[in-house]
Amino acid sequence: MTEATTTDVPEQQKTRLQMALHKPGFLVGATIIVFSTLLAIMPGVFAPYDPNVIDYVAVRQPPSWAHPFGTDMLGRDTLSRVIHAYTVNMQMAILATVFALIIGVTVGALVGYYRGVADMIFGRVVDAIITFPFLVLVIAVVAVLGPGLINMYIAITMVGWVYYARLMRAEVIAQMGNDYASAGIVMGYSDCRIIFRHLLPNAITPVVVYWMTDMALAILLGSSLGYLGLGAQPPQAEWGVLIAEGRSFITTSWWLSLMPGIAIVITGLGFSLLGDGLADLLRPRG
Amino acid sequence: MAGLQYVLKRLLMMIPTFLLVMIIIFLLVRLLPGDPAIAIAGDKASDADLAAIRDRLGLNEPLLTQFWLFLTNTLQGDLGQSIMMRTSVLEVILQRLPTTLFLAIFAVSLSLLIAGPLAFVAALNRGRWPDTLIRSVFQVGLSMPVFYIGLLLLTFLAAQLRLFPVGGRGEGFFGQLHYLFLPSMTVALYTSAIIMRNLRAALIEVLDAEYVQFARAKGLPVRLILGRHVLRNAMISTVTLLGLSIGNLMSGTLVTETVFAVPGLGRLMLEAIFARDYPLIQGLTLTFAVLVSVVFLLTDLFQSMLDPRMRLT
Numbered sequence: 001m002t003e004a005t006t007t008d009v010p011e012q013q014k015t016r017l018q019m020a021l022h023k024p025g026f027l028v029g030a031t032i033i034v035f036s037t038l039l040a041i042m043p044g045v046f047a048p049y050d051p052n053v054i055d056y057v058a059v060r061q062p063p064s065w066a067h068p069f070g071t072d073m074l075g076r077d078t079l080s081r082v083i084h085a086y087t088v089n090m091q092m093a094i095l096a097t098v099f100a101l102i103i104g105v106t107v108g109a110l111v112g113y114y115r116g117v118a119d120m121i122f123g124r125v126v127d128a129i130i131t132f133p134f135l136v137l138v139i140a141v142v143a144v145l146g147p148g149l150i151n152m153y154i155a156i157t158m159v160g161w162v163y164y165a166r167l168m169r170a171e172v173i174a175q176m177g178n179d180y181a182s183a184g185i186v187m188g189y190s191d192c193r194i195i196f197r198h199l200l201p202n203a204i205t206p207v208v209v210y211w212m213t214d215m216a217l218a219i220l221l222g223s224s225l226g227y228l229g230l231g232a233q234p235p236q237a238e239w240g241v242l243i244a245e246g247r248s249f250i251t252t253s254w255w256l257s258l259m260p261g262i263a264i265v266i267t268g269l270g271f272s273l274l275g276d277g278l279a280d281l282l283r284p285r286g
Numbered sequence: 287m288a289g290l291q292y293v294l295k296r297l298l299m300m301i302p303t304f305l306l307v308m309i310i311i312f313l314l315v316r317l318l319p320g321d322p323a324i325a326i327a328g329d330k331a332s333d334a335d336l337a338a339i340r341d342r343l344g345l346n347e348p349l350l351t352q353f354w355l356f357l358t359n360t361l362q363g364d365l366g367q368s369i370m371m372r373t374s375v376l377e378v379i380l381q382r383l384p385t386t387l388f389l390a391i392f393a394v395s396l397s398l399l400i401a402g403p404l405a406f407v408a409a410l411n412r413g414r415w416p417d418t419l420i421r422s423v424f425q426v427g428l429s430m431p432v433f434y435i436g437l438l439l440l441t442f443l444a445a446q447l448r449l450f451p452v453g454g455r456g457e458g459f460f461g462q463l464h465y466l467f468l469p470s471m472t473v474a475l476y477t478s479a480i481i482m483r484n485l486r487a488a489l490i491e492v493l494d495a496e497y498v499q500f501a502r503a504k505g506l507p508v509r510l511i512l513g514r515h516v517l518r519n520a521m522i523s524t525v526t527l528l529g530l531s532i533g534n535l536m537s538g539t540l541v542t543e544t545v546f547a548v549p550g551l552g553r554l555m556l557e558a559i560f561a562r563d564y565p566l567i568q569g570l571t572l573t574f575a576v577l578v579s580v581v582f583l584l585t586d587l588f589q590s591m592l593d594p595r596m597r598l599t
Binding site for chain 2: 124125127128129130131132133134135136137139140141142143144145216220221223224227228229230240243247250251254257258261264265266268269272273
């Protein structure tokens with residue numbers, strides 16, 4: 001992504017990118033996310049052991065040089081299980097947000113452009129959905145559909161699109177005030193062309209910045225649901241599930257629960273630093 | 287009486303929102319594949335039981351009639367029977383509500399105690415090391431899921447150092463204060479990160495405002511400027527933010543109650559989910575929505591009291 005932007009950006013943005021690259025937060029965030037993605041794509045290369053090999057001789061061993069994160073109640077290497085969980089947890093960042101993004105951007109652009117009755121109904125729907133605590137509504141939907149990863153994605157999408165749509169609507173309305181939008185209408189362009197070719201590219205920036213933050217939230221939310229038993233199901237290695245598995249041994253083998261959390265914190269931090277950096281990079285100055 | 291008019295308008299605005307909330311909760315159980323009566327009563331229910339449930343929910347009636355029944359029942363306080371508790375849903379919820387409210391208020395107080403002074407220190411030392419340190423620590427805090435913060439506190443302060451009980455509720459006011467300290471702290475550490483960030487920004491904005499510059503130039507003592515001008519103005523945005531974070535706060539209590547085995551509404555919600563107790567799930571979802579909208583209302587009213595300009599919009 002970085003490569004594509006460096007080659008063909010205008011001069012002004014290029015300096016902005018250079019400025020962003022000098023910010024330590026942005027660099028740290030980008031490094032974390034690149035490394036996490038590598039871990040997610042090929043966990044086998046980085047994990048020291050097979051995550052599923054059971055070793056009854058080495059049950060619940062504390063962290064050591066051989067097992068930096070210790071071993072679990074079946075003698076499996078915790079570090080290897082945490083690394084293999086990157087695949088599903090990084091997948092959450094995408095799958096729990098991307099459909100909400102697409103639906104939200106489309107609905108937001110349409111109601112922002114046409115206004116009228118649809119916009120009024122949309123306003124009420126937003127009010128109603130934000131009246132529910134996010135987690136409560138998501139787990140209520142998961143409760144009805146049944147626990148599991150796919151249903152979790154469906155539930156998060158059903159609630160999450162509202163936030164994208166609200167943002168997109170406000171941005172489209174703001175863009176409509178510009179001359180280029182009126183020019184498009186005067187030229188007799190079709191609504192579809194004005195919305196998707198002209199308004200959308202100009203209005204999308206804040207949505208993309210929010211998307212980054214939302215990916216961090218999706219990882220926190222996904223692992224929380226895993227911990228509560230409503231997301232990924234054991235024996236799948238997922239950070240929240242791993243932490244829940246260690247919960248019963250918290251007084252004697254603290255590493256079982258605490259070590260997988262480090263991965264959540266680092267990845268979450270990576271996404272939010274990257275989001276803050278992108279916000280600086282993309283936000284119009286002036 | 288512009289104030290009264292505002293209150294009335296604000297209350298009227300709640301009606302369509304409430305109707306939609308009810309529609310969402312109503313449709314929730316209708317998302318279930320198959321017969322809702324079987325889902326509600328379980329596979330082992332007798333035909334007579336199923337018929338009774340169908341009758342109560344009006345499942346043989348058209349959808350609109352069903353919704354009307356649901357709406358009127360709810361407005362009369364009839365939320366149905368809990369399957370796992372075998373009593374009325376309202377009774378179970380009212381029994382657990384005080385614990386969750388105690389936890390939430392405790393958490394808000396703690397997060398203000400944490401975020402307030404730190405935001406001041408950060409804003410007054412903008413760009414210097416105390417600011418950087420405080421912001422970095424809170425940035426890490428924001429990247430931690432609530433359940434993980436809870437487990438950290440539980441492991442070190444309760445299980446290892448034995449400073450606090452590992453779970454439960456405690457009796458009486460001070461008993462609850464003792465038992466609910468760690469669960470509240472868990473939520474507070476998360477919410478205080480959000481509050482600190484915004485309060486710092488608000489403080490900086492006020493500190494840069496011309497009237498504060500003027501007060502400084504006049505030679506007013508810093509303490510007076512902070513107390514009289516800065517704090518009051520920064521409070522408006524903090525109260526608004528607190529009100530808007532009520533949803534986050536409730537999500538947080540749900541998780542923390544599970545981690546610390548606190549018998550409140552959040553834990554009840556999870557128990558209900560695993561027992562497939564749909565009437566209870568519906569009742570709890572509604573309760574959470576009502577709590578949030580009451581707080582939204584209070585926030586708006588409080589805001590209009592502090593800042594009369596808000597009433598115009």
